[in-house]
Amino acid sequence: MTKPSPQPSTARLPAGSYPAMLTAFHDDGQIDWDGVSRLTDQCIEAGASGIFACGLSAEVLQMDDDEKVQLAEHIIRRTAGRIPIVAGAISVAGTKSLATLITRVHDAGADHVAIGVSHLADEQCSDEEWIAQANNLLQRIPADVQLAMYECPLPYHRLLGDQAIRWTAESKRFMFLKDTCCNIDTIRRRLDLLAGSPLQLFNANAETLTASLRAGADGFCGIGANFMPELYAWLCANYDREPKLAEELQRFLNTTFQATEDATYPASAKSFLQRRGLAIGAYSRKVPSGITTEINAALDDLLAKNEAWLARLNA
Numbered sequence: 001m002t003k004p005s006p007q008p009s010t011a012r013l014p015a016g017s018y019p020a021m022l023t024a025f026h027d028d029g030q031i032d033w034d035g036v037s038r039l040t041d042q043c044i045e046a047g048a049s050g051i052f053a054c055g056l057s058a059e060v061l062q063m064d065d066d067e068k069v070q071l072a073e074h075i076i077r078r079t080a081g082r083i084p085i086v087a088g089a090i091s092v093a094g095t096k097s098l099a100t101l102i103t104r105v106h107d108a109g110a111d112h113v114a115i116g117v118s119h120l121a122d123e124q125c126s127d128e129e130w131i132a133q134a135n136n137l138l139q140r141i142p143a144d145v146q147l148a149m150y151e152c153p154l155p156y157h158r159l160l161g162d163q164a165i166r167w168t169a170e171s172k173r174f175m176f177l178k179d180t181c182c183n184i185d186t187i188r189r190r191l192d193l194l195a196g197s198p199l200q201l202f203n204a205n206a207e208t209l210t211a212s213l214r215a216g217a218d219g220f221c222g223i224g225a226n227f228m229p230e231l232y233a234w235l236c237a238n239y240d241r242e243p244k245l246a247e248e249l250q251r252f253l254n255t256t257f258q259a260t261e262d263a264t265y266p267a268s269a270k271s272f273l274q275r276r277g278l279a280i281g282a283y284s285r286k287v288p289s290g291i292t293t294e295i296n297a298a299l300d301d302l303l304a305k306n307e308a309w310l311a312r313l314n315a
Contacts, residue, residue: 013084013111013176015218016049017233018202019225020057020178022266022273023071024280029288031067033074035280040078042278047233051075052178052202052221054088054105055114056152057266062285065091069104076109084111086148086176092119092155095133099140106145112176114148118158127161134164138173148176151204165190169197177201178221184208191216206232206257210250213239224253226269227260228306234313252309259298264291272299276306 021043024035043051053075054060060068072087079085087110089101098119105113120133149168151159159181160168168174175198179187182205191201202221203212209220213236225232231249239246262268267284268291274282282290291299 012198013086013200013218014049015200016236017047017219017225017229018050018052018086018221019043019046019048019229019232020052020055020204020221020223021075022226022269023058023060024270025283025285027281027283029283029285031071032281036071036074037078038279039273040075042273043229044079044082046229047237048083048225048229049219049233049236050084050086050111051079052086052088052114052148053110055090055150055178056154057223057226057269058088059266059285060088060090061154065097065101065104068101069108072105072110073108086110086112086114088114088116088150090114090116090119090150090152092116095120095137095140099137102137102141102145102147106142112146112148114150114176114178116150116152116154117160118152118154118156121158123156123158127163130158130160130164131167134168138171145173146175147173148178149174150178151180152178153180159186162189162193165193169194169199172198174199178204179212179217180204182208184211184215187212187217188215206253209235209253210239210246223265223269224256224260226266227256227272227302228253228309230313231306231309249309252305256302256305259295259302262295262298263287264295267291268295268299271296272303275299275303 024032026032087105089105091098091101102113121130200218202219203217204222206224219236220232264287267287270282
């Protein structure tokens with residue numbers, strides 16, 4: 001098996017909620033930079049510990065590489081060091097192009113640069129073959145680039161095996177894992193493999209969130225934080241201090257998937273934030289047809305319940 005070349009460890013990211021940030025667009029499909037600024041500020045004001053920018057929620061598969069870098073630069077400038085930014089270099093164009101994009105996003109000032117796990121190897125490739133491709137990528141990027149990994153669903157959903165988890169942890173080049181296994185037993189095993197390494201696990205699955213935090217996960221990095229960022233930030237910060245209320249909040253979050261994880265996302269999330277008073281458009285390059293009447297009703301219901309929870313937590 002390919003042996004990683006160890007690099008000096010860096011400081012760990014703060015634990016907590018890392019919203020998988022959206023992109024605001026004008027109705028003509030162009031990026032609304034003022035809207036992106038408002039989304040950035042909203043994440044921070046809602047209590048996010050960091051931002052996961054330029055992922056699939058940001059609709060980067062509907063962008064060229066120049067737009068991806070411009071988006072990362074804008075968010076980093078707007079954040080101005082208030083919280084860390086994990087910014088995606090999401091590309092299916094091959095290792096050489098991916099290495100160039102990673103370097104550009106790093107040079108834009110991202111704390112960590114996220115890559116799609118399924119973008120390094122074909123679906124039939126083994127863990128060893130994936131490791132070889134990852135090692136090849138490491139040789140093509142500057143040694144000071146600290147990477148994040150995103151088990152994204154496209155072009156296929158690849159979950160890292162134990163061998164790959166161990167290798168990435170030992171490499172000391174990978175600092176952040178957006179875990180999408182949605183299985184608490186797998187998460188616990190992964191946390192055991194990561195013990196003592198700089199690689200931190202952030203759970204993207206809301207249903208297993210509290211259990212994963214209690215097992216040692218560092219936080220949440222999922223789409224639910226684009227609808228109810230305050231609730232996820234509170235749960236990450238208070239799951240241990242107020243366990244009964246945290247369990248009740250967890251049960252509520254488990255009922256929200258109809259509104260938050262339907263086929264019209266991320267247009268649905270933008271529409272929900274509009275309802276909450278954020279001045280952004282709901283246009284989506286991914287879902288240009290907009291959202292359905294059924295989802296609109298679900299969003300209205302979710303809005304009332306979210307406001308009730310905010311009143312309780314702020315009382």
